[in-house]
Amino acid sequence: MKRNLPLLATGAILLVLFGAAAVAYDGFLSSRVIVNLFADNAFLGIAAVGMTLVIFAGGIDLSVGAVIGFTSIFTATLITGRGLHPAAVWPMAIGLGAVLGALMGTLVHVYRLPAFLITLAGMFLARGMGFWLNTESVGISHRWYDALANFDLAIGDAVHVPAAALLLLGVVLVGYVVGHHTRFGRTLLAIGGNEQSALLMGLPVGPAKIAVYTLNGACAALAGIVATVYTSSGNASMGIGLELDAIAVVVIGGTLLTGGRGHVAGTLLGVLIFGTIQAAILFDGRLSSWWMRIVVGALLLTFILLQRIFVRRKS
Numbered sequence: 133m134k135r136n137l138p139l140l141a142t143g144a145i146l147l148v149l150f151g152a153a154a155v156a157y158d159g160f161l162s163s164r165v166i167v168n169l170f171a172d173n174a175f176l177g178i179a180a181v182g183m184t185l186v187i188f189a190g191g192i193d194l195s196v197g198a199v200i201g202f203t204s205i206f207t208a209t210l211i212t213g214r215g216l217h218p219a220a221v222w223p224m225a226i227g228l229g230a231v232l233g234a235l236m237g238t239l240v241h242v243y244r245l246p247a248f249l250i251t252l253a254g255m256f257l258a259r260g261m262g263f264w265l266n267t268e269s270v271g272i273s274h275r276w277y278d279a280l281a282n283f284d285l286a287i288g289d290a291v292h293v294p295a296a297a298l299l300l301l302g303v304v305l306v307g308y309v310v311g312h313h314t315r316f317g318r319t320l321l322a323i324g325g326n327e328q329s330a331l332l333m334g335l336p337v338g339p340a341k342i343a344v345y346t347l348n349g350a351c352a353a354l355a356g357i358v359a360t361v362y363t364s365s366g367n368a369s370m371g372i373g374l375e376l377d378a379i380a381v382v383v384i385g386g387t388l389l390t391g392g393r394g395h396v397a398g399t400l401l402g403v404l405i406f407g408t409i410q411a412a413i414l415f416d417g418r419l420s421s422w423w424m425r426i427v428v429g430a431l432l433l434t435f436i437l438l439q440r441i442f443v444r445r446k447s
Contacts, residue, residue: 138386138438142401145384145431149408157415163291169407170297175200175355175362177300177403180378180385181307182351184399185344187382188311190324190391191247193345195236195254196352196378199229200371202262203356208270208366218276226353232258233349237342255375262368269367272360280361296358300400303351308396320344324391380432381406388439405431 154161170177179196186193203225210216210224236254240247284292311317319340322330330337360366379389381402387394409424 136395138435139395139398139401141438142384142386142398142405146401146405146408149405149412153408153412153415157412160411160415165411167291167293167297169404169411170300171294171362172410173403173407174296174300175358176374176377176381176406177400178303178358179352179355179374180381180399180403181303181396182348183375183378184307184382184385184387184394184396185311185317185320186348187379187387187389187391188317188320188324188394189341189344190327191240191341191344192251192379193233193236193254193348193352194248194251194375195232195258196348196355197371197374197376198255198258198262199232199349199352200356200359200374201368202258202265203229203353204360204366204370205262205265205270205368206366207357207360208272209265211272211274212270218274222357225357226350229349229351229353229356230346231349233352234342234346236349237345240345241338241341259368266366266368269365271365273364277361277364281364296362299358303354304396304400307399311394311396316340316343321392321394324388325393377406377428380428383435383439384428384431386435389436390439 150160159165179200183193183196206228207218207221207225210221211218232254236247236250239245239250280295283295285294285298286292311320319330319335319337322333322335323337323340327337356371359370363370382394382399383389383402384405385395385398385400385402387398406424406428409427410421413419413421413424
């Protein structure tokens with residue numbers, strides 16, 4: 133029960149926020165609003181799943197937003213500018229994200245360099261490469277993009293779930309299985325709990341750390357592809373600050389920022405909290421978007437303080 137307290141707290145906050153918005157604004161409880169919470173935040177959620185696994189191992193990755201921007205302009209440039217098919221471009225984009233993640237993971241592990249600094253360098257590299265490709269927004273017009281934008285899974289007559297929401301749920305499910313029901317996931321949690329103990333236990337610390345950064349790079353690239361489908365364009369400035377949003381929803385979702393304990397499902401709840409605040413501000417029409425930052429900041433501070441208390445009691 134104690135292990136799941138952060139997850140339960142996150143779920144309770146989501147219910148309170150959503151319930152308050154449903155009471156305050158007519159139509160907030162509609163199926164369309166609920167589905168859009170998933171679809172509109174799909175690329176944030178996909179990036180946050182990868183970030184969750186990195187934080188499981190006590191790491192951090194500040195390059196996520198920049199990789200999303202690079203992936204979006206890389207994808208748009210090759211599809212629109214070069215006439216390549218998305219089926220050829222998407223694997224290349226995900227591969228580049230994975231390669232950058234693997235490089236950062238190798239530097240973090242082999243040379244014992246701080247993940248903060250290495251991924252900060254990765255952020256500048258990815259963002260710079262994106263602007264080198266194109267400083268302007270590039271539109272994408274392709275039948276696959278049109279098909280994905282118009283696709284939805286009908287559940288009854290009232291509920292229509294778009295492709296982005298389905299992909300988010302699929303990534304969360306895979307992340308949950310990997311993080312909580314595989315040896316790899318247990319190794320990540322052991323590393324985050326105490327890396328020296330994990331080494332003494334004979335766990336593959338090095339390969340696991342490199343693999344998790346590789347996986348996170350692939351998730352960030354996938355998020356960038358989803359963003360291009362969502363906007364039908366690519367832009368090197370896309371995703372600025374999104375790495376901080378991803379870290380915020382992971383922590384609000386109940387994952388210890390120091391690693392060793394967390395919940396992939398909690399990250400999804402954190403994303404939904406983020407989306408609920410955004411939707412409530414849009415429904416109100418009078419509040420500035422900065423109110424979302426204020427509320428998220430307050431929640432983040434609260435969860436960090438609670439984590440500190442939890443760690444002290446545990447020690």
